[in-house]
Amino acid sequence: MLVLKPISPYRLSNLLRRLKDPNLALQLFQNPNPQIQSSEPQKRFRYSLLSYDIIITKLGRAKMFDQMEQILRQLNKESRFVPNEIIFCNVISFYGRACLPDRALKLFDEMPFFRVLRTVKSYNSVMDSLSKCGEFEKMMQFYANFRKKVTPDVCTYNILINAWCKRGCLDDAWKVFDEMRWNGVRPNAVTFGTLVHGFCANFKLDEALKLKEDMIRVYGIKPNASLYASLMKELSRAGELSLAFRLREEMERNRIELDARVYSTLISANFKAGRKEEAFRILEEMKVSGCKPDTVTYNAVIHGFCVEKDFEAANEMLNQMVEEGCKPDIITYNIIIGGLCKEGKWVEANDLFEDLPRRGCKPDVLSYRTIFDGFCGCRRFKEAALILDEMVFKGYAPSAASAHKLVGELSQEDNEELLWKVLTSLGKANLVVANIWDLVILKACHRHMLSNVCELADNLIVL
């Protein structure tokens, strides 16, 4: 039998780093030397802080929060070292991304019990998590308290500016900008990138372009690729593709390297403008320049093909991206499913939809809405009713317009059994709103079935 040398703490970190599967990594972490377990009682393994960092980050990325917390508790028992703050910042971010604001706040509160000093970084992490979870009021409340304890830094202000921009309150975003300067904090490229993006997202191109000029002229800060990507996206949406290209030239003049996001923006913009050849040229150029197309880039290309109804090419791209080590995500599949539905290819769309779990993708709310709308559009009402029931069961809801449309169609078709089924599903999701009632009551009146409606009303109210 092969006798392995016991794993050293240092080697454990290296192995953990290389293991892609978080479950395997966790197993290895919990039992680094299984082969010597039987012979003699194992000495307590001297984990390094680095190995804790790696396993916690891995578990957090995989959203394995209970296991992650367990490791945190184990870390807390270590007396040889004090965990660093950044691990906690990361965990708070994981909770933010998973929309678990209460867990983020709880961990923040517990940090002193881990003997970790909370600096402005942890405060910022909480602010950002609350903002990401849409807890704007809580975030402002937290901010009001936190100013009594630590001094906000540029990152704090950037988080605040971003939060205001997301609500469309650009004036308030500006106020934060003024406030930060008043407090002697210098804005950086991220600050301007955030503001420019806010302006673009709110269709204020002129202000966005002016801000790009001012940041150079007044503040002496060079715009970066992300800022350009925001501008290019909005320019092409507004039909100003040539201006977007001028910005690209400006980037090259100023030696600002184009990254995957800029390329994806340009590729998508060209497809949308019907310039397929140019889009391909840019994709080739991207590869030649050494910038690897990522999932988003491929999604843009696949979307282009789907709009062109070239599903063969779309599928080829799908294979190509996998070959190049680029994992298709749920957006990739939603694009293809949506494209197939639009062309009436509901069988193929459904096949792909049902294949999602096997392909390692969890259908999201948009997947369900897409396939549901697809079935409705192809007048496959039975399939639509089935998928509606499934999506409601999973806690997703169709768009109000689609729900209304389906009820309308079924009312007209005199398909009472299916109508009943659909209304029951909609009732479970609390989606039987006024205009749907109108349709049902209208139909019942026509058919002298008011007693049925009363019964339905009772059922729905009970639900």
Added chain:
DNA sequence: CTAGGGTTAG
């Protein structure tokens, strides 16, 4: 991954 950007749908 303490902060900002690019891809789907409406």
